[in-house]
Amino acid sequence: MTTVLNEPAIPGQAGVLLAELGDRAVRCDLYDEVGAPVYHDLAGQGTHEVRELLTLVRAVPGPVLDLAAGSGRLTMPLLALGRDVTALELSGSMLKLLAARLATAPEALRDRCATVRADMSDFALGREFGAIVLGTTSISLLDAPGRKGLYESVRAHLAPQGRFLLSTVDMELGAAAPAETEFEFTADSGRRYRMFEHWTAGAEARIVTVFPAVIGEGQVEVCTTSIRVLSADLVEEELRHSGFVVCTRRVLPDVGARHHSVLLEAEVAA
Numbered sequence: 001m002t003t004v005l006n007e008p009a010i011p012g013q014a015g016v017l018l019a020e021l022g023d024r025a026v027r028c029d030l031y032d033e034v035g036a037p038v039y040h041d042l043a044g045q046g047t048h049e050v051r052e053l054l055t056l057v058r059a060v061p062g063p064v065l066d067l068a069a070g071s072g073r074l075t076m077p078l079l080a081l082g083r084d085v086t087a088l089e090l091s092g093s094m095l096k097l098l099a100a101r102l103a104t105a106p107e108a109l110r111d112r113c114a115t116v117r118a119d120m121s122d123f124a125l126g127r128e129f130g131a132i133v134l135g136t137t138s139i140s141l142l143d144a145p146g147r148k149g150l151y152e153s154v155r156a157h158l159a160p161q162g163r164f165l166l167s168t169v170d171m172e173l174g175a176a177a178p179a180e181t182e183f184e185f186t187a188d189s190g191r192r193y194r195m196f197e198h199w200t201a202g203a204e205a206r207i208v209t210v211f212p213a214v215i216g217e218g219q220v221e222v223c224t225t226s227i228r229v230l231s232a233d234l235v236e237e238e239l240r241h242s243g244f245v246v247c248t249r250r251v252l253p254d255v256g257a258r259h260h261s262v263l264l265e266a267e268v269a270a
């Protein structure tokens with residue numbers, strides 16, 4: 001069964017396309033059992049954040065906790081650093097994809113990975129980590145109470161001098177910029193997708209909708225996700241309120257004209 005976790009109304013051209021498909025459209029969340037393979041397929045795009053995160057993780061000793069690990073886009077390179085890695089993820093479908101990936105990985109790597117199905121806003125693993133990573137701007141999936149719980153849980157799991165490494169996206173819209181942007185691209189699998197992102201300046205969230213680029217006969221999977229827009233300033237302020245000090249803030253190369261990914265490195269305040 002397809003579980004729609006958070007089904008937003010689809011605005012713009014994406015909404016028009018969805019309406020045209022009528023009951024041929026199978027709507028899914030990007031992280032459920034239908035959407036997870038699509039997410040996994042798309043997750044190969046963009047490696048800059050991975051390189052930056054690995055550089056920061058190398059600088060701190062000890063095991064690593066990869067929060068919202070998904071199908072392991074960050075988990076696998078973290079394991080390749082030679083560290084013990086715990087991959088924490090809420091979606092069973094994503095964890096299945098990660099397990100399949102680990103099953104084909106070298107034993108020496110697989111043996112250093114533990115997977116946990118848990119909520120990043122409230123977890124208790126009974127151990128400490130040198131680095132806790134929350135990449136791919138996944139903090140935007142949590143509401144304010146969820147983020148408070150995240151910061152508390154992270155604090156409770158950071159070793160002395162440990163680092164919390166997380167990314168978010170600053171959004172910017174020029175006066176003439178359209179609310180909706182559209183990209184078409186070919187994923188690593190060779191499948192082609194059409195992705196729409198809808199955001200109006202000041203809106204709490206952007207809505208991303210993914211269609212196959214070529215619409216065939218029969219049912220068509222349409223994946224959506226609603227992503228909160230959390231500025232780096234807001235996340236920094238929340239971190240400070242929750243007892244962290246932000247040590248560094250790096251702006252990553254743009255992934256689109258209106259997205260500016262920012263990587264924050266934080267530690268528990270003395």
Ligand SMILES: C[S@@+](CC[C@H](N)C(=O)[O-])C[C@H]1O[C@@H](n2cnc3c(N)ncnc32)[C@H](O)[C@@H]1O
Pocket residue numbers: 031043067068069070071072073074088089090091094118119120121135136137138141
């Ligand atoms: C943008 S994906 C990032 C996955 C992976 N880190 C990557 O880089 O590809 C966000 C992930 O967060 C997971 N997720 C959503 N809410 C969560 C929660 N409360 N706790 C843990 N994981 C969650 C989703 O299932 C999804 O796999």
